[in-house]
Amino acid sequence: MSPDKAERGHIDSRAELLTCVGVSKIFGGLTAVSDVSFSIPHNSIVSVIGPNGAGKTTFFNMLTGLYKPSVGRISFLGKDVTGTRPDIITRMGVARTFQNIRLFGTMTALENVLVGQHARMKAGIIGSIVRTPAVRREEVRVREVGREILAFVGMPESSFDQLAINLSYGDQRRVEIARALASEPKLLLLDEPTAGMNPNESDRLTDLMRKLRDERDLSILLIEHDMKVVMGVSERVTVLDHGTKIAEGDPVAVRANPAVVEAYLGKQG
């Protein structure tokens, strides 16, 4: 947690929003992520791509605290967050969505977004029982904010009180992004957000990502298989294969990189 820890890892973290140095994750005999160094600048959209099983989601899970890196350090906003609990990392300003949507199915769209605001709320046990004026005000405020966020991601007003399991696939993706945004993140991690979407829907999502970066002043880290989305929206692309970083750079350079072509075409072709 202490800043000198971060310095021992030789992380120049003040310039970047998030920095990883030499991060590895080993499950038993399997090295899922191996010695990846990586950083995310303020106010940017960067992508991680790679074939299936390249370790992208494992990498994500380390950034959000679900996994503890076996080796290496991660720092966020200049603070060492290696092995910090997921809820604390969220409180610090990292929010995420999941590859296979993980909304709370029996809660409404709005309630899901309210859970996202949990870390920004104060109501305790006694306050909630007595319903003090402060708790009442907070409850009114988070509901307003929740509605705003749902409208921002493009949900129609009529769907706010709809249970999450009733929503269409695209809407569920949107609510999941809204829920993540509700925690007021400085870094938003999107794990294959366009999976299962038609081209029209992915276009709208791409627009939304740009809008988020420009209007909400946050950075987005994207895992994505749809190359059109990745190449269109990212400022920088990192390629993982078998857990190691094989290329990094702007989309055009990465696309031309022979190692990347081999990793993809070698598998597919």
Place this chain on the structure above:
Amino acid sequence: MAIASPAQSTPQPKRYSLEGGIPPKVSKALFLALAVFAIVLPFLMDPISSFLSDIIIALAFVIMALGLNVVVGFAGLLDLGYVAFFAIGAYAVGWFASGFFVDANVHIAVSGFVLNLPGIHANFLIVLVVSMVLCMIGGVLIGLPTLRLRGDYIAIVTLAFGEIIRVFAVNGDQISLPFGDAKLTAGRQGITPVDQVQLPFLDQFTQLNLRPWYWLVLALVFITLFVVIRLRDSRLGRAWIAIREDEVAAASMGVPLVKTKLAAYAVGAAIGGVSGAFQASYLNTVNADQFAFSFSIFVLAMIILGGLGSVWGVVFGALLLSFINSYLIPDVLRTVPEKVGLDFELTDLGFGIFGFLLLIVMVLRPEGLLPEKRRQIELTEGVGTGESTFEVNK
């Protein structure tokens, strides 16, 4: 239940809703009517009738069941050792409102002949607070080792905790406390008598007039209802649903798992302690034999029968099972085996009858008699059964 938009001609996938059932105005009126009826009820019967006594016990079980429902129904943590909090609450009365510690001579906010008795004699309201605090500590203690566990494993640990408390209660008469020749408990002999409750505005609490006992337990039921409903509809209540459905997603949204689960254990335990303290005072004894494993199962059966997570279902389930246990079986149906020419006591079959009832409910209506909508959907849609293993750091 189903909301189908009228313009659709193609068959729609099934839609779920939390709406439906009784409209809020009607249910409010219904609740008020029931509350008024409950308040005047004792005037309609003999103040020492055994039926009134059955109702008092049933209401004490309603409090118990509402408390267990916070842990199992709201937060989704299966607890098989809930009897522990009945025991701790009861011992709060045994220790602090009786002559058990004969060497002590402490009297707090009590009056009458109790002032002349040795031991610690605190007013019931103080004992109530003490029992809640003790139970919350117990709740956190039982919660801590279960935090890394899931599902069935939590159940086993809680079961063991309940047994540990029971064994302490049974053998506590061998455990000396560091002051005087005081022991921890009176074991199977029981601590009896304990102080009669003294409260302003109510008549004397004696075994000859059960009305004050009734109003006291009714007031405790109302307070408990208020507390659990407020908590259910709060930030904490939402966090409980979230961890119940998907721990990984909840943690990733900023819900602290440890704190949220411990809150459920602590609230559930405190409510159990209230009921335990009341029952000890009412039954006028704190006896280690009361704290059997079957008690935990009995309360669990109430909330499953009524509808896990549903406040009104749990109230209904607790009343129903308690009446079957203390009225229907021993009083009404007692002579049935004799009439059909069999020679056994029906009360010996109590648990067999509950088991049979529960089985029928599970087959015909697995979500309980008055189900909670969310739980019902979780059950039919398999929500919340997704993979959820991850490394909880620390």
